[in-house]
Amino acid sequence: LELTAGRRLAELTGAEAALVTGGCAAALVQTAAACMAGTDLEKIKQLPDSTGMQNEIVIQRAHRNQYDQSFRTAGAKLVEVSTHDELEAAIGPRTCAIAHIAAYEPKGSVKLDEVLVIAHDRNLPVLVDAAAELPPHENLTRFVRMGCDAVMFSGGKGLRGPQSSGLLLGKKWLVEAARLNGCPNHSVGRPMKAGK
Numbered sequence: 714l715e716l717t718a719g720r721r722l723a724e725l726t727g728a729e730a731a732l733v734t735g736g737c738a739a740a741l742v743q744t745a746a747a748c749m750a751g752t753d754l755e756k757i758k759q760l761p762d763s764t765g766m767q768n769e770i771v772i773q774r775a776h777r778n779q780y781d782q783s784f785r786t787a788g789a790k791l792v793e794v795s796t797h798d799e800l801e802a803a804i805g806p807r808t809c810a811i812a813h814i815a816a817y818e819p820k821g822s823v824k825l826d827e828v829l830v831i832a833h834d835r836n837l838p839v840l841v842d843a844a845a846e847l848p849p850h851e852n853l854t855r856f857v858r859m860g861c862d863a864v865m866f867s868g869g870k871g872l873r874g875p876q877s878s879g880l881l882l883g884k885k886w887l888v889e890a891a892r893l894n895g896c897p898n899h900s901v902g903r904p905m906k907a908g909k
């Protein structure tokens with residue numbers, strides 16, 4: 714059911730792959746885990762102890778919010794930056810992703826299109842928390858079209874789906890790894906089951 718629903722959602726949104734999660738926050742946990750452990754079953758079992766893994770997620774200070782605890786729930790460490798230069802300088806051998814919160818783009822912050830260039834130059838994924846970005850419905854496909862690696866929506870907000878649901882849209886490798894880092898697999902996402 715999970716795989717079939719994901720394929721249909723990918724068709725509808727133009728994403729390479731998709732996964733129904735137990736909420737946007739659950740998707741944040743599972744994508745963080747995916748970026749650290751990938752599909753390695755030993756590493757998946759080890760989380761949230763991320764010792765020995767690339768476990769740093771770079772995030773702009775202006776994007777910090779109460780929901781980013783979910784990245785830490787998976788075992789990731791957040792590295793805060795303020796400027797474009799700081800963002801580039803913060804990327805190192807332990808970096809596994811850059812987080813971007815679509816609702817927080819104040820003047821002077823690094824915009825998503827620039828973040829994508831910086832990240833993809835270095836082969837890093839961009840994780841976009843777009844929990845409350847629907848409506849407008851165009852956003853369901855816009856972030857995917859921009860090339861974002863993971864785009865996460867809350868099912869219980871503007872999507873008006875079940876309160877306990879969320880959507881992860883994105884690159885095939887990342888969605889597959891996020892699936893393995895979630896229920897029913899024994900993983901950090903095991904408690905975050907999406908009901909049928």
Ligand SMILES: *Cc1c(COP(=O)(O)O)cnc(C)c1O
Pocket residue numbers: 735736737738739778780814816842844845866867868869878879
């Ligand atoms: C609401 C919200 C979430 C969490 O979404 P759930 O579907 O309730 O888990 C995450 N990030 C942001 C920015 C939100 O507004």
